[in-house]
Amino acid sequence: MRTKNLSLRGFKSFMDKSSFQIPPGISAFVGPNGCGKSNVVDAIRWVMGEQSPKQLRGRQMEDVIFSGAGSLKPLGMAEVTLTLEDTEELYGTSEVSVTRRLYRSNESEYLINNSPCRLKDIQDLFMGTGLGNRSYSIIAQGEIGSIIEQKPEETRRLLEEAA
Amino acid sequence: MRTKNLSLRGFKSFMDKSSFQIPPGISAFVGPNGCGKSNVVDAIRWVMGEQSPKQLRGRQMEDVIFSGAGSLKPLGMAEVTLTLEDTEELYGTSEVSVTRRLYRSNESEYLINNSPCRLKDIQDLFMGTGLGNRSYSIIAQGEIGSIIEQKPEETRRLLEEAA
Amino acid sequence: SRRRFLSTLTQVDEQLKKVFPILFNGGSARLRLVDESLPLESGVLVEVQPPGKRLVHMGLLSGGEKALAAMALLFAIYLIKPSPFIVMDEVDAPLDEANTDRFNNLLQEIKKSSQIIMVTHNRKTMEIAERLYGIVMNKTSVSKIVSVDLKDYQPGSEEM
Amino acid sequence: SRRRFLSTLTQVDEQLKKVFPILFNGGSARLRLVDESLPLESGVLVEVQPPGKRLVHMGLLSGGEKALAAMALLFAIYLIKPSPFIVMDEVDAPLDEANTDRFNNLLQEIKKSSQIIMVTHNRKTMEIAERLYGIVMNKTSVSKIVSVDLKDYQPGSEEM
Ligand SMILES: Nc1ncnc2c1ncn2[C@@H]1O[C@H](COP(=O)(O)OP(=O)(O)OP(=O)(O)O)[C@@H](O)[C@H]1O
Ligand SMILES: Nc1ncnc2c1ncn2[C@@H]1O[C@H](COP(=O)(O)OP(=O)(O)OP(=O)(O)O)[C@@H](O)[C@H]1O
Ligand SMILES: [Mg+2]
Numbered sequence A, B: 001m002r003t004k005n006l007s008l009r010g011f012k013s014f015m016d017k018s019s020f021q022i023p024p025g026i027s028a029f030v031g032p033n034g035c036g037k038s039n040v041v042d043a044i045r046w047v048m049g050e051q052s053p054k055q056l057r058g059r060q061m062e063d064v065i066f067s068g069a070g071s072l073k074p075l076g077m078a079e080v081t082l083t084l085e086d087t088e089e090l091y092g093t094s095e096v097s098v099t100r101r102l103y104r105s106n107e108s109e110y111l112i113n114n115s116p117c118r119l120k121d122i123q124d125l126f127m128g129t130g131l132g133n134r135s136y137s138i139i140a141q142g143e144i145g146s147i148i149e150q151k152p153e154e155t156r157r158l159l160e161e162a163a
Numbered sequence C, D: 001s002r003r004r005f006l007s008t009l010t011q012v013d014e015q016l017k018k019v020f021p022i023l024f025n026g027g028s029a030r031l032r033l034v035d036e037s038l039p040l041e042s043g044v045l046v047e048v049q050p051p052g053k054r055l056v057h058m059g060l061l062s063g064g065e066k067a068l069a070a071m072a073l074l075f076a077i078y079l080i081k082p083s084p085f086i087v088m089d090e091v092d093a094p095l096d097e098a099n100t101d102r103f104n105n106l107l108q109e110i111k112k113s114s115q116i117i118m119v120t121h122n123r124k125t126m127e128i129a130e131r132l133y134g135i136v137m138n139k140t141s142v143s144k145i146v147s148v149d150l151k152d153y154q155p156g157s158e159e160m
């Protein structure tokens, strides 16, 4: 199983639809301060089912929806889609797309291959990929220095996730 | 009042006496990871009277004494001296040197112009320079990002120190 | 002391309004009492608005924007109450090149009233320093001072 | 599950013993149960010893050494249980050039079993990437994707 594509629309500073092909190997994201690089990392965490606004650097979940800038009005919805490929074993189809949407009304939508599903279905899907709730597959900005100083119980939890 | 010189002996990784002239303007410290740059910052904080081992990245104050490496034995004492100049108004002499020592026996020594004094004398001296207990004159590694996220009470305290 | 605090608050706020747009190439910032009716105990809020952006809550700023906004506040305080010396340990690490240049320009102002002791990996910051100290660790893990010639400096390559 | 945990602990410890000296150009590291008699609940200690140094308590490591040691632990886990993809946001920021080179060399190993999504300001890390995405913010503070040609890339200078 591999990641094929990530696309954002109305998510944080990505007002217009933006799509990233993810090849095998290393994809590097570069750019000036404040341009939206860490927002892409938040988008990946969010589409995988993250429920805590704080883990997404916000106060409430609504902070992920494009809040407008200058003359541009705030949007009513944020949407992120992650497409995986070589997923016959995992899901029976050669490709699987996972979509998450949030409306200003605070209503959430989750979809697999464009058909509505529950959050739990998405979380189960990622569990099967070996990603699961692995906290160590996504390392947020500034976090690397504190991993070595975390308590022994937290290091144990890291190893239990890998077991 | 200006800083003229900083010298370390047996302080953290500075086993031998090392002395830095500090000219007006900017003095930059450069070098590979783990070579001892932040130890110089700790030495300045320590000679000004810092009492918390944690603020010096240690567990107990003894951690500031050179603990040996390879075939080199641990030392029995750490010493840092900060020399100030143009200090007629402050202290009546054109130069003032402030020295702090710590022995393995946990005994501390404080000296001004080479004559023993109390910790309070050193703290009073720095109060007079306008440095005082200004927490914002020394910005530790990794600290800059969290200043903006500190609670409003802490920002108030910062301003009170400057008042 | 209450009058002194309020006057310092006003002065630092005025300086922040000058310093922030220099560091951010635009935008604005201000200090505000959390509770105007209790000037003696109230906390102080720092409100920032990077150029062209809505006022977002501080947590939504990027890593580099947070560091730059913190520097703006500290510089505003240093300009009101110069400190004999200032020590900064890799404060420029999160900044991109354009922000580092603006930061270095402001350092040239601050150094007129305070001595600055700066740990940095950034070549441009080294270039504006009056004195450059190289520190290396020899094979026995003891720190030593070496003189550094900027022309051939490669951070991390000074093997002893 | 107890047997599985202990076997994972042993495997990760074995990998850490290989990865740590590569990243630090020597030295050693190991994993140890805080309390050997309670394998089911005991926390896990990471003991590191940079080359030529005594085993110091973790807090005395430098900023760069801490980041590098954390990467050694994570790489050891990734090698035992490859994750389909790994996301890293400026993990190379505290590293000097020599450590960045060793880190990039190890990334070339890891990328054989996992896709890596990496935010970086470091030119050498960009050079080893299969795909480079530039992100800029236009005047109206909306993020856009631009294609980046490494030859003329200056981080922070892409004004729109
Ligand atoms: N809901 C939102 N609507 C519009 N803009 C947003 C929203 N949430 C965050 N932003 C903007 O995104 C910007 C931060 O982006 P991000 O943290 O991704 O920057 P970055 O590229 O990682 O920068 P750095 O190099 O400094 O880490 C902020 O300036 C903020 O204004
Ligand atoms: N009491 C001590 N005796 C001997 N060495 C010590 C002592 N305390 C700390 N050290 C050594 O000092 C080193 C850390 O130095 P420091 O934090 O100054 O590095 P640095 O130059 O700031 O590196 P970086 O660029 O990674 O931040 C550690 O490797 C540690 O071994
Ligand atoms: Mg970022």
Ligand SMILES: [Mg+2]
Pocket: B037, B038, B141, C089, D062, D063, D064
């Ligand atoms: Mg350091």
